[in-house]
Structures are given as C-alpha cells and as structure tokens.
Amino acid sequence: MTPTATVLLVFGRGVVAGHDGYRLTAESAARVAAAAGYVRAHAAEFRRADGARVVFTGGWPHGPAGAPEPPAGYREGELMLALAREAGLDSYARLYAETRSRTTLQNLAHTVQDGLLAGPEHTPARPLGLVSHPWHLPRIRFLAGKVLGLSGAALLDVPVTAPDPVPARRERVVRAASRVCYLGLRTPEALLRRERGLARAAQRVAGLFPDRPGFAGRRPG
Numbered sequence: 001m002t003p004t005a006t007v008l009l010v011f012g013r014g015v016v017a018g019h020d021g022y023r024l025t026a027e028s029a030a031r032v033a034a035a036a037g038y039v040r041a042h043a044a045e046f047r048r049a050d051g052a053r054v055v056f057t058g059g060w061p062h063g064p065a066g067a068p069e070p071p072a073g074y075r076e077g078e079l080m081l082a083l084a085r086e087a088g089l090d091s092y093a094r095l096y097a098e099t100r101s102r103t104t105l106q107n108l109a110h111t112v113q114d115g116l117l118a119g120p121e122h123t124p125a126r127p128l129g130l131v132s133h134p135w136h137l138p139r140i141r142f143l144a145g146k147v148l149g150l151s152g153a154a155l156l157d158v159p160v161t162a163p164d165p166v167p168a169r170r171e172r173v174v175r176a177a178s179r180v181c182y183l184g185l186r187t188p189e190a191l192l193r194r195e196r197g198l199a200r201a202a203q204r205v206a207g208l209f210p211d212r213p214g215f216a217g218r219r220p221g
Contacts, residue, residue: 004042005129005156006049006093007117010035011107011140012058012076013133013164022074024083027133030162032056032080035131036087038158043092051119052093056080057107059100075099104140105178105195108147109188117148124153131158135166139175147188 013027024032035054039046046052058076060069072078077097084095096116101107111117122128128150130140137157145151181198185191 002156003125003127004045005038005127005158006042006046006052007119007122008035008038008054008093008129008131008158009107009111009117010054010056010080010131011104011136012056012080012101015058015060015070015074015076015079017070022070022079024076024079027160027162027164028058028076028080029083030160030164031131031133032083032087033162034158034160036084036089038129038131039089039092046092053096053116054084054089054093055096055098055111055116056084057098057101057111059098059102059106076101103195104136105143105147105182105191108140108143109192112147112188122148122150122154127154127156129156129158132160133164133166134159135164135168135171139171139178142175142178143182143191146182146186146191149186 010031012024013031014025015022015028016025039054056077058080060075069075075097077099081095081097084090089095098107098111098114098116100110117128120126128144128148130137130144132140134157137159141151141155141157144155182191182194185194
C-alpha cells in the first residue's frame with residue numbers, strides 16, 4: 001500500500017496580467033486542483049497527521065520584458081494559496097506560500113531556506129508529495145535530490161491530469177542541461193549561485209540577438 005504524503009509541495013506554472021489584474025494560468029490552477037483532489041482523497045490521514053501542510057511555491061516567472069512584478073498578494077504562491085483556501089483545503093492542512101521563486105530550482109531552494117519544509121524527515125514511510133504535470137516531475141525529482149537529498153520512495157508524485165502541452169524534446173534538453181550544469185553541487189546556496197551565473201551568461205548571449213521576442217508570462221516549469 002502506498003503511504004500518504006501529508007506534506008505537499010505544489011509548483012506554479014505562471015501568472016498572467018490583464019486589464020482586470022493578475023491571475024493564475026489555467027495550468028497553475030490545475031496544479032492547485034490536483035493538490036485539492038489528493039488532500040480530499042486522503043482527508044483522514046491529513047487530519048490525523050502532525051504537521052500536515054500544503055506549500056505553494058512561485059513568485060513572478062519570466063514575465064514579458066519590462067513587465068512589473070505583481071504587487072504583494074498576487075504572486076504565484078499567494079494566488080494558488082488563495083484558490084486552495086476557496087476550495088476549503090485549510091480545513092485539512094496548514095497552507096503556506098513561497099513567493100520569491102522564478103524557476104524550479106528556486107522553488108525548492110527558497111522553500112527550504114524559508115523553513116517551509118521543516119519538520120520530521122521525509123522517508124518512504126513519510127514521503128514528500130510533489131504536485132505538478134507529469135512532464136515536469138522527473139526534473140523536480142532530480143533537483144529535489146540535489147536540494148533536499150531525497151530520492152526514490154521518499155518522494156511521491158502527485159501528477160496533474162489536465163493537459164499541458166510542453167514540447168517533449170525541449171523538456172528533455174532542459175533536464176539534461178540541469179544534470180550537467182549542477183554536477184557536483186549539493187547545497188541550495190551553491191545551486192542558486194550556479195543558476196545565477198548561467199542566467200547571466202544567457203543574458204549576454206541574448207544581447208547578441210536583440211530582435212528575439214521576450215518571454216511569455218507562463219513559466220517554463
């Protein structure tokens with residue numbers, strides 16, 4: 001019998017700005033719905049567990065060039081938490097939001113740095129639940145091994161069933177690049193330093209091609 005994960009980490013998938021303010025992408029909302037479905041399916045375990053929680057992680061991912069960051073209360077983690085509260089998840093577990101992250105690595109590292117996963121060690125008998133789309137989960141697992149030192153059955157996939165069309169080839173390239181770029185690094189601080197260095201290098205390369213369009217509001221992962 002598969003153990004229940006009573007600590008869930010839910011990864012954002014983008015915020016978009018419109019004339020009526022900021023809102024989650026449909027994919028981000030689908031990840032909240034997947035978390036809600038899992039919690040309700042294991043309601044008794046969540047209510048009994050010491051330290052049961054759902055952590056929503058995401059800030060303002062790769063918005064269009066020059067776009068301002070959302071004000072407090074309208075970042076990914078906050079919008080996902082608000083949606084979860086509307087769904088009544090706070091009746092089963094404590095809800096938290098990490099709101100600084102722009103990437104999957106930052107999701108994990110900042111969540112650790114903010115103390116949102118503090119508590120008993122995650123093991124195969126007490127796994128950490130990862131909520132995202134199926135294409136994203138292998139990369140999360142790899143980075144969770146780097147940041148959290150967790151692997152295998154100590155991590156439990158909670159996949160989103162709603163579609164999210166991501167080019168498989170692109171994700172394979174990103175996953176392979178992560179394995180190469182973060183080789184030998186084991187602490188959140190070292191991983192974040194490496195990511196910042198890679199981002200600066202990418203910006204220098206992008207400066208050679210100024211006519212390329214900017215990023216869309218949906219985050220890559």
